[in-house]
Amino acid sequence: MADPGEVDAGARHSPAPTGQGFGRFLVAVYGIFALAATSRSAVQLSTEFNKAPLAYVLSAFAAIVYIVATISLARGDATSRRLATVAISIELVGVLIVGAMSVLSPSVFQHPTVWTGFGSGYGFVPLVLPFVGLWWLRHTR
Amino acid sequence: MGTDASRPGGERQAIGPAFWLLPRWHDKIAVVTGIYATVITVVALLFAGWALISAAMNRRPTLLLFAAAVLLELLLLVFAVGGIVQMAGSSRQFARAEFVGYLLGCLAIPPLAFYWARGERSRSGTLVIALAFLITPVMVLRVQQVWAGIGG
Numbered sequence: 001m002a003d004p005g006e007v008d009a010g011a012r013h014s015p016a017p018t019g020q021g022f023g024r025f026l027v028a029v030y031g032i033f034a035l036a037a038t039s040r041s042a043v044q045l046s047t048e049f050n051k052a053p054l055a056y057v058l059s060a061f062a063a064i065v066y067i068v069a070t071i072s073l074a075r076g077d078a079t080s081r082r083l084a085t086v087a088i089s090i091e092l093v094g095v096l097i098v099g100a101m102s103v104l105s106p107s108v109f110q111h112p113t114v115w116t117g118f119g120s121g122y123g124f125v126p127l128v129l130p131f132v133g134l135w136w137l138r139h140t141r
Numbered sequence: 142m143g144t145d146a147s148r149p150g151g152e153r154q155a156i157g158p159a160f161w162l163l164p165r166w167h168d169k170i171a172v173v174t175g176i177y178a179t180v181i182t183v184v185a186l187l188f189a190g191w192a193l194i195s196a197a198m199n200r201r202p203t204l205l206l207f208a209a210a211v212l213l214e215l216l217l218l219v220f221a222v223g224g225i226v227q228m229a230g231s232s233r234q235f236a237r238a239e240f241v242g243y244l245l246g247c248l249a250i251p252p253l254a255f256y257w258a259r260g261e262r263s264r265s266g267t268l269v270i271a272l273a274f275l276i277t278p279v280m281v282l283r284v285q286q287v288w289a290g291i292g293g
Contacts, residue, residue: 020261020265021261021263021265022265023265024257024258024261024263024265024266024268024269025265025268025269025272027257028254028257028268028269028272028273029272031253031257032272032276035246035249039242039243039246042242043236043238043239043242046238047236047238047239
């Protein structure tokens with residue numbers, strides 16, 4: 001991962017780096033979810049994909065979203081910032097839609113993903129995280 | 142935690158011929174996911190408490206905290222090697238790839254936290270280390286669960 005400070009060293013009015021201060025902690029939390037979602041979907045896709053293709057494809061998708069959010073927040077240059085905003089927005093929509101669907105029609109989501117039940121399997125952190133992420137992107141602008 | 146489950150009865154039957162020494166250790170060998178895993182859990186939680194208190198006192202990560210991360214990594218290295226030996230000594234059906242995956246996943250946590258907290262001169266660095274200490278028991282628990290055959 002690049003040093004967040006050196007990327008926009010020459011720019012005036014450059015936004016504050018997203019990977020320092022509180023962002024250091026936030027990136028670590030995103031990193032944990034990137035790892036958790038990736039390993040979960042790796043196991044699901046490799047061993048039991050046919051059981052619940054939709055849930056497992058969603059798991060993999062969530063994993064990618066978390067990976068992109070982690071890396072782009074850690075880098076924190078202008079492009080990464082835009083990428084982080086997109087990824088975290090997708091994350092927010094994802095956890096809300098998958099959360100709502102898993103509550104409304106549990107039969108479709110018998111096989112859990114990170115976002116099932118609004119992330120209840122992970123202490124609802126997946127629900128809180130995108131709000132914090134978007135707040136942090138605004139805060140450091 | 143799961144000490145009963147870590148010694149299932151089906152294990153006694155066939156030992157792979159390649160592991161000629163292992164039958165002798167057979168009864169002791171679940172010690173890695175048993176008592177040793179508990180030791181790691183306790184150590185990690187104590188370290189986590191210390192890191193969280195440091196963070197609450199607004200301290201940046203100290204050298205001692207980084208040393209604790211290194212110590213935990215050493216414990217986890219022994220855990221990974223011991224866990225693979227334990228797995229090799231068992232002929233039971235369980236998710237072996239997942240088991241090794243979680244063992245290696247444990248190993249990745251302290252170095253990543255070390256690297257990521259290193260440049261941070263605020264309490265956030267301390268919190269990053271605290272997170273690593275908090276996540277480690279969860280990963281160790283998953284190792285124990287996979288060994289016991291609990292899916293997830």
